[in-house]
Amino acid sequence: MSHMKINAPMPPGFEAVLTPAALDFLAALHDRFRIPRTDLLEARRIRAATISHGTFPTFKPETQEIRDDPSWTVAGSRGAPGLEDRRVEVTGPVTERESVAALNSQAKVWLADLEDATSPTWINVITGQLNLMKAVRGKLPGVHNRTPPTIGLRPRGWHLPEKHLRFVDDNDADFSASGTLVDFGLYVFHNARELIEDGSGPYFYLPKLESAREARLWNEVFVFAQERLGIPVGTIRATVHIETITAAFQMEEILYELREHCAGLNAARWDYFFSIIKNFKKYPEFVLPDRDKLTMTVPMMKAFTDLLVATCHRRGAHAIGGMSNLMSGHPDKEFVAAEFERMREDKRREVSEGFDGTWVADPALVPAALEVFDEALGDKPHQLDVLRDDVEVTAADLLDVHGLDPEVTEEGVRLNIRVAIGYMNAWLGGIGHVALENLLEDASTAEISRSQIWQWTRHAVTLDNGKQLTRRLVERYMGEELALIERHPADHYTEAVEIFRACVLDDAFPDFITMPAYTEHLVDRVSKGSIFAA
Numbered sequence: 001m002s003h004m005k006i007n008a009p010m011p012p013g014f015e016a017v018l019t020p021a022a023l024d025f026l027a028a029l030h031d032r033f034r035i036p037r038t039d040l041l042e043a044r045r046i047r048a049a050t051i052s053h054g055t056f057p058t059f060k061p062e063t064q065e066i067r068d069d070p071s072w073t074v075a076g077s078r079g080a081p082g083l084e085d086r087r088v089e090v091t092g093p094v095t096e097r098e099s100v101a102a103l104n105s106q107a108k109v110w111l112a113d114l115e116d117a118t119s120p121t122w123i124n125v126i127t128g129q130l131n132l133m134k135a136v137r138g139k140l141p142g143v144h145n146r147t148p149p150t151i152g153l154r155p156r157g158w159h160l161p162e163k164h165l166r167f168v169d170d171n172d173a174d175f176s177a178s179g180t181l182v183d184f185g186l187y188v189f190h191n192a193r194e195l196i197e198d199g200s201g202p203y204f205y206l207p208k209l210e211s212a213r214e215a216r217l218w219n220e221v222f223v224f225a226q227e228r229l230g231i232p233v234g235t236i237r238a239t240v241h242i243e244t245i246t247a248a249f250q251m252e253e254i255l256y257e258l259r260e261h262c263a264g265l266n267a268a269r270w271d272y273f274f275s276i277i278k279n280f281k282k283y284p285e286f287v288l289p290d291r292d293k294l295t296m297t298v299p300m301m302k303a304f305t306d307l308l309v310a311t312c313h314r315r316g317a318h319a320i321g322g323m324s325n326l327m328s329g330h331p332d333k334e335f336v337a338a339e340f341e342r343m344r345e346d347k348r349r350e351v352s353e354g355f356d357g358t359w360v361a362d363p364a365l366v367p368a369a370l371e372v373f374d375e376a377l378g379d380k381p382h383q384l385d386v387l388r389d390d391v392e393v394t395a396a397d398l399l400d401v402h403g404l405d406p407e408v409t410e411e412g413v414r415l416n417i418r419v420a421i422g423y424m425n426a427w428l429g430g431i432g433h434v435a436l437e438n439l440l441e442d443a444s445t446a447e448i449s450r451s452q453i454w455q456w457t458r459h460a461v462t463l464d465n466g467k468q469l470t471r472r473l474v475e476r477y478m479g480e481e482l483a484l485i486e487r488h489p490a491d492h493y494t495e496a497v498e499i500f501r502a503c504v505l506d507d508a509f510p511d512f513i514t515m516p517a518y519t520e521h522l523v524d525r526v527s528k529g530s531i532f533a534a
Contacts, residue, residue: 001170002031004177008122008164017129017186025189025228029181030167032224036217037158037178044159044210047246048511051279057249058395063212067252073316074255074262076384080237082150082200083109083263085381086318086357087373088366090149093117093433094128099135100142103149105363106370110149114183115156115207116271116443117361119432120518122164129186136191136198150200152239155183157208158217159512163519181221188225188236196235203263204238208271210246212253222261237263239320243271243444245279248304248398251311264318266359267308269296270444276300276401277451281509286401287459290412291448293405296322296349303397309354310388318382321350321358325440328364335438340368347372354386361433361440408456409464410477416449417478420504421496422485423449424513428492428521443514450513453504471505495521 004023051057059067066072077083091111092098102110112132118124134140135151156162156179165177184204192202206218222236240247240254242265247254255262273294280286288294296305305321312319324346326339343360347369350358360369377383419436423446426434434441456469463469478497487493499521503513510516 002027003168004030005166005168005174006164007166011123013130014126017126017133017190022186022189026165026177026182026185027167028228029185029221029225030175030177031169033181033217033221034167034169034175034178036220037180040158040214040217043213047210048279052282056395056399057246057279059249060253063250063253066256070314072256072259074259075234075237076263076316076318077237077382078316079234080201080203080263083203083237083318086264086320087377087382088369089152089320089357089359090363090366091117091154091323091359091361092363093124094131095124096127096131096140096142098433099131100140101363103135103140103143104145105149105366107149107360107363107366108357109152111152111154111205111359113154113433113442115154115160117433119427119430119522120156120160120162120179121430121522124430124432125162125164125182129183129190132187133190136194150203151195152203152205153183153187154205154207155180155187158214159208159515160518184221185225189229192229192231192235196231202236204236205266206238206240208243209240209254210244212250212257215240215254215257219258219261234260236261239264239266239318241266241268241271242304242308243268244275245272245398246275248272248307249395251308252315255311255315255317259315262317264320264356265308265312266320267305267322267355268444269294269301269322270448272301272304274444274447274451277448277455278509278511281451281455281458284459287406287408287455287461288401288452289405289407290409291416291445291452292412293407294448296346299400299403300398303393303400305350305353305355306388306391307393307398309386310391310393312356313354313384313387316384318356318384319354321347321355323359323361324365324369325361325442325445326365327435327438327440328362329435330438339438340365344368344372348376351376351383354383354388356382356384361442407464408461408469410467413453413456413463413469413474414477414481416453417474417481417500420446420449420453420513421478421482421493421500424496424499424517425492427514427517428495429490443512447513450500450504451509454509457505474505 004027088107089109090102090107094112160179161176162179162182167175188202226233309319324343330336422436499517503510
């Protein structure tokens, strides 16, 4: 009989999460979906190879009938209490301190993030589930908000394993658990009924999807879980992050596959840029400039957001805008004031395009973002009536990199080095949401930082200082930047630099920087107990 095996220490309190019944539920999920997940990851590899060989993504002719059919809609917020008004959502990790801060904010929704904002140490993963269980039951110390945000969980993406739990099948074959199924399974098992009884529901955000096929698999997971837990099918609602270029060509199909469980789509900007670099890395016409020049107003991003809003509203789904990750606690008050105004302008753009809500990475940003959406929406909970019939987006529009300032600067290279290495240093120490270079950084911004350097060196771009960027020059800049960093005994810069070199200076391009970091560094250190001792 298939079962789950714990391959890690069990600190006090973990037994409340990893109960025999919860582990049986995880085993059932893995028994049903382990092979479909493996097939899905293989389909990703084939898709990437196809693009690499010159066949670019486009709108699929075989699903034209779905796109042309005006009769279908998604569940949206109907029958999903707490999701009617999503004008500002706050996201962050599920540590106790940051969970309390999010729940005490004025945000309408809290995206409790076990993915990009969480370093997946064993302690973080299970303690995060404990904090969520307390939050759902109103027992998290320090929460005094009488109308806290609706909770939505973002589990890890399909590609991420959970090495500390093993799935043993009927033939005694032993496999790493899926981080996705562990995060989803533990949360829905422990909290679905409590949420429903409290007038809410089990709500999720689905990261890193690349196709409608992946959305179909999620829908099957939802149906399976609801039937096994004895709750009505359709109770679960999910918002899909459109953060890959291939998913942008299948937004309508993704909504269709999830229609009985879908609440909306989110325009995730940094992962979207990262996906463009990753998929078109061999093509010189897709070399992107400094990160701070990658704005939402360039043609390809305007086409992306316009299409997302029009697609969502045609099908009754909420369209949620992108992340603002400025540091409200920066000591330079003039700098903060200027950054707040930039954020407000970004939110005004989103409102004008028809978005129903937006994201911020810090509870302190919520009031300013709310002010913009309140002014535009008034008493309306959303803008679903803004159908954007003016939008006509072609495949060429989604791939149009024109309008970008092509300059790559020395400072842009140095900044990306500092962010990528600085983030991985913190991530290896168990922190996944980090204040760096005047912004709150997570895995998505670390990804674009390292992928840009990989791309720039492979295409030997000429910097603003007249120098051609080579591996040797990157090494020089890296050495100079590291020499300026104040070190501490608990730092992990040696490992962070090793990961950076492997992901930036080697010929191979790892799909995600966190994959080798997790399998080759984080897990080994956890198994030796160093994180627990800390």
